Amino acid sequence: MKDILLRAGGAAGDGIASVGEVFCRIFTRNGFYVFGHNAYQSVIRGGHVWFQARASPDRIWSQGDGCDILYALDRATVDFHASSLREGGIIVYDPEKFSVPPEAVPSGVKALPVPTLELARKFSPQSILQNAVGMGACAYLAGVPLDTLDGVLADQFRKKKDVLEQNLGAAKLGYEYAQGKSPASNHALPVKGGAAKLLLSGNQAIALGAAAGGLKFLAQYPMTPATSIMHWLADHASAFDILVKQAEDELAAINMAIGASYAGVRAMTATSGGGFSLMVEALGQAGMTETPLVVVEAQRSGPSTGLPTKTEQGDLNMMLGASQGDFPRVILGPGSAQEAFRATVRAFELAEEWQTPVLLATDLYLSEDMHSVDREELPLDYAPSSLFTVPEPTNGSNGYKRYLFTPSGVSPRAIPGQKGLNFVAGSDEHDEAGHLISDVNAGVPMAIEIRRKMMEKRMRKLQGVLATTEPPKLEGPAAAEVTLVGWGSTALPVRDAMGILATKGVPVNYLNVHQPFPLHAESVAKALRAAKRTMLVEQNYTGQLGRLIRAETGIDLPVKLLKYDGEPLYPWEIVGKVLEVTGHVPS
């Protein structure tokens, strides 16, 4: 597969994320697929941050392996990243800022000094334009036409005409300077790929999916890596008439969402593991009161505060067991931006259809990194329809029972304001009419019977969810040397690894458990029993999905690739482990 990888590194405050986004967009606009990986820290200034943009004419899913053009804003970037450079790699740096001694440059790689500050000073005494020069140089080396870069910059600075003029001038000088000093990278792509792609983060895909799926009320408290869901929706709240409420804490956020949903609108909250820990009690309240609710759980490295800006899939156990007692819940674990979009729409449907909480599990890697999608992959023509089916009685009360025992477990749902259907939604156990059976009736024979039936009614919903949702998909060839098993964003590096392994003559497939709960145990068991070998791939320490599969199917997955260092999985790690377990390379 042909691809090119551009990496920019420096300190927080150097504008690395902006440079990275430009690196992504100069390719998506020309019709290439892109993945943008933003590696940052929990600091506003200083430290070391970097961004990798990978582009290819073919569908790519992950940040890929290695690097071809390294734009280094400081010496640390050279030290940390030079070893990642592939054959023909180029280090772009400014000798006015630091030097790059020959021993710091790996063989097959060259260092290209570009006077970014000096060229930038032709337009402004401040150093702020150095990145425009740097981006110009990198665009040339990557084979991207200058006018493409100009177009991206023009959009970025469309509200600041004078700043734009300076940036365009500086970018041109950088472009021409590099052109005069070096041939383009041997990995440079052709000028034009297919139709222009869309570039968005996983969180933007989720926010867009929520809006398309009929969201009217978002209550959220800021927490990395879920925060940008609130940012996008707040930014678009007026356009779509969505109420975005920043709550005082996560307890309030989820309870507000439950209140809004009870009152009849599609409601959501979003957080990471720490915030979700605070939401746990209310999650059970949504289950008990049978209130539809969508909770986005964007995981990051735990436990506790953990690594706030690093990725992990360590919260599956918590999501499975969150809140006391048994109640029906659904956990979706989409694998890509387009899948996250569709899963979000689906989450609202499931929550409303089954009147229970739905957890949309993502992680920092999927949520914050940048993904390219084709326009058709984000269908916005979904028309949310209300499932309220209870007509108002014509004369007085008709003995409406909010929690009527039904074969499906779903009872007719009324909302406040409807005449003659008044009821109390209770977090205490209650009878069909909603009267609590937790105090003066607790333990009396009739209430014991009601309790048993009410538990069974609620839990029956899980059978319905299982019957009406898609079982996990086996991606890749039917005949495979290894069947990889994972969930959520693991699909991204796995898909790229599968492509690499195919070229090596080692066919592998992937059981993508996009709905960890309720687990389609029969489908999973069937796929695993048919597998020649299995390998669990997860981004946590204990193999949490593996434990769930063993609990639900009795099948153990002894071969595991588990990663918990905060960094995303790289395709080469999966490739290496597969070659090892298949005996293609010694272990």
Next chain:
Amino acid sequence: MSLASAPPKTEGPALKVVYKSTTKPTWCPGCGDYGVVASVERALSSLQIPTHDVVVVSGIGCSSNLPHFLSSYGFHGLHGRAMPVAEGVKLANHGLHVVVTGGDGDGWGIGLGHALHAMRRNIDLTYVVMDNEIYGLTTGQASPTSTMGQKTKSTPQGVIEEPVNPIALALSAGATYVARGFSGDPKQLSDLIAGGIKHHGFSLIDVFSPCVTYNHLNTFDFFRQRVYKLENAQHDPTDLVKAFAKAQEFGPKIPTGLFYRAEKPTYEDLEPALKEGPLVHQKAGIRGKDKVLDEFV
């Protein structure tokens, strides 16, 4: 104890809107909360609000069972979390009248943070706190409003924390209708609650609602001997500084009535998403579908 478990006698015209539920309260005989639920019923009835346009939201505790004893819509939620549920209900459908009920543990202990934030938002909720200065449902531990020195099961040597001052807190947090009632005076109390429901903004009615089982200090007689009415004391409820001064009186004389009232825009008034009417009646989904994706190019 003179307050019977029966609701107070009704006065004036016959109640057209019946808020009494078929579910009978489960409180101890003589509990102050009987007078409160009767006053809430009476206030809602006097305002002629249809029962289906009212949502009563509560948390957990003896007093938080109150929604079950009314015929309106209700949400009986988690301990300390009634307020955010109520805010969600109100923001989803601000055509509804939303009343939050609960106790001092629920509101001034575990839920204090939510209460203060709801007040500063001036969201149009009516918050009725049945303050008995004790934890009743858990059989008699100190509450955030228990008196310094008071002996309870959790403080056998006496409470060594100052009680929170709900009225002063509400005044400082930005509530725009701040009142105190007494369960032993249901006429005044129902008027205060009705005033709170009519008020456009956040209203607090903190109610002395004695626990006859676990609090032998703050009894009906204790309050009867001390309370006096602000409406008879030339108090100006538009004066925030005087309201603060009145909020500090808690000794031989304890004021009840309306401490403070102000007219200010509510959260719903200022929220752009509600300009087109209640959220629940608005269309959902993405408009301008063709253009939305252009920002991602």
